[in-house]
Amino acid sequence: MSSQGVQRRNEVLEAAERLFSLRGFEATSVRDIAEALEIQAGSLYTHIETKEDLLWEILDNAANRFFEAARPIVASDLVTIEKLKRAIAAHVQVITGSASAASIYMTEWRHLSETRRKEFAARRDEYEQMFRGMVHDAIREGIFGDVDEKFATLMILSSVNWIYQWYRPGGPMTPEEISRKITDLLFNGLKRATA
Amino acid sequence: MSSQGVQRRNEVLEAAERLFSLRGFEATSVRDIAEALEIQAGSLYTHIETKEDLLWEILDNAANRFFEAARPIVASDLVTIEKLKRAIAAHVQVITGSASAASIYMTEWRHLSETRRKEFAARRDEYEQMFRGMVHDAIREGIFGDVDEKFATLMILSSVNWIYQWYRPGGPMTPEEISRKITDLLFNGLKRATA
Known part of the structure; x- marks a missing residue:
């Protein structure tokens, strides 16, 4: 993974961690995580499965x-x-x-x-x-x-x-x-x- | 509430308690609770808001x-x-x-x-x-x-x-x-x- 890719992945993990801990895993959607990062949900899928x-x-x-x-x-x-x-x-x-x-x-x-x-x-x-x-x-x-x-x-x-x-x-x-x-x-x- | 109504409400609460504790509140839908009770989701709404x-x-x-x-x-x-x-x-x-x-x-x-x-x-x-x-x-x-x-x-x-x-x-x-x-x-x- 490029260093930019690694950085973006860490940002995704941080946003997910914040949302999962606040709302719980089930109540958080991939769209919520994308919105927290101000990116499209579709483009988030290049970073996660x-x-x-x-x-x-x-x-x-x-x-x-x-x-x-x-x-x-x-x-x-x-x-x-x-x-x-x-x-x-x-x-x-x-x-x-x-x-x-x-x-x-x-x-x-x-x-x-x-x-x-x-x-x-x-x-x-x-x-x-x-x-x-x-x-x-x-x-x-x-x-x-x-x-x-x-x-x-x-x-x-x-x-x-x-x-x-x-x-x-x-x-x-x-x-x-x-x-x-x-x-x-x-x-x-x-x-x-x-x- | 009629005694039948009270009984049904207790059944609803028991089913919700079981599902909320197993899956969490957010992951449980009203439909899931209705299904656990083998009734229609619509008729569940006569028992809860x-x-x-x-x-x-x-x-x-x-x-x-x-x-x-x-x-x-x-x-x-x-x-x-x-x-x-x-x-x-x-x-x-x-x-x-x-x-x-x-x-x-x-x-x-x-x-x-x-x-x-x-x-x-x-x-x-x-x-x-x-x-x-x-x-x-x-x-x-x-x-x-x-x-x-x-x-x-x-x-x-x-x-x-x-x-x-x-x-x-x-x-x-x-x-x-x-x-x-x-x-x-x-x-x-x-x-x-x-x-």
């Missing part, structure tokens, strides 16, 4: 960002608790860095055709397994108490994933503060320490 | 269920920590009792027209404030540590709201077990107690 291709590319890019942020941390020599803290912070960075892509990632995947939906679910499960592995290690090492491994993993990921619902750039908390507070609450709980 | 009315009624019923479950607990004479535990359990019961309505409540409200969207947001905020009040009391009474009141409330609600994403009736955990595990993790944290 179907509207679902755009959704897939947005989801695929988002999944890549999550993996690229977490994998080096998981593969590092850090102690388990530090890995988990940094993986949570990295996840928060990905979500707050692109809240619209994150909201599509959380809700719009169900509009994929079956084969792609399965592929998406498999990657999401793989990502979840990385977090579960760290939780598993933390329990084995006696850092975490005798908690339900799967359930604890779900709690961690649900706490961070929910951010896309309320986070607004320029709000009162930075992404670093958000991850520090989430980690502190998840690790230490709400109750006053009675040591 | 617009598709958005159905969405509104589903959201309104869901909000009522959340309030009806939590209000008597909040107004009771129980100690704060017990109130919070029971309010969490009641919230989990509402979600697990109707996962499809819960998923619509979490994601499809954004398709409401502006006036209704504001009304929906105001009720959701009011519900959140009930939980925040209990968190506030727990901090003031020294039961909870020096945590960020608003953030802690968000963590509690995000942990319970996320359930609709993975809960399936007949799965390995009962709603009671789910709320007990959530409460335990939220209150005590993941770390081994070092007292």
Whole structure:
């Protein structure tokens, strides 16, 4: 693809991302995307095959960002608790860095055709397994108490994933503060320490 | 409305709820709802004004269920920590009792027209404030540590709201077990107690 072609394709993806996150995938037409770019719907088809291709590319890019942020941390020599803290912070960075892509990632995947939906679910499960592995290690090492491994993993990921619902750039908390507070609450709980 | 009319209207609402939760509001047409009920789309209009009315009624019923479950607990004479535990359990019961309505409540409200969207947001905020009040009391009474009141409330609600994403009736955990595990993790944290 020419560099101009690449640039135009990125513009198309950005417009699709904005509209899918605002209105949802189903409520957005190819014509809407073309109008946002001030081009003809017909000429948009030189850049995409179907509207679902755009959704897939947005989801695929988002999944890549999550993996690229977490994998080096998981593969590092850090102690388990530090890995988990940094993986949570990295996840928060990905979500707050692109809240619209994150909201599509959380809700719009169900509009994929079956084969792609399965592929998406498999990657999401793989990502979840990385977090579960760290939780598993933390329990084995006696850092975490005798908690339900799967359930604890779900709690961690649900706490961070929910951010896309309320986070607004320029709000009162930075992404670093958000991850520090989430980690502190998840690790230490709400109750006053009675040591 | 005649009792037959009420029954038919409930059938319409159930079909709409099922389709909205599976495909999303925008992707569901009035014709789809009529087909699910094996009636003519035209005759469906004797039971509803617009598709958005159905969405509104589903959201309104869901909000009522959340309030009806939590209000008597909040107004009771129980100690704060017990109130919070029971309010969490009641919230989990509402979600697990109707996962499809819960998923619509979490994601499809954004398709409401502006006036209704504001009304929906105001009720959701009011519900959140009930939980925040209990968190506030727990901090003031020294039961909870020096945590960020608003953030802690968000963590509690995000942990319970996320359930609709993975809960399936007949799965390995009962709603009671789910709320007990959530409460335990939220209150005590993941770390081994070092007292």
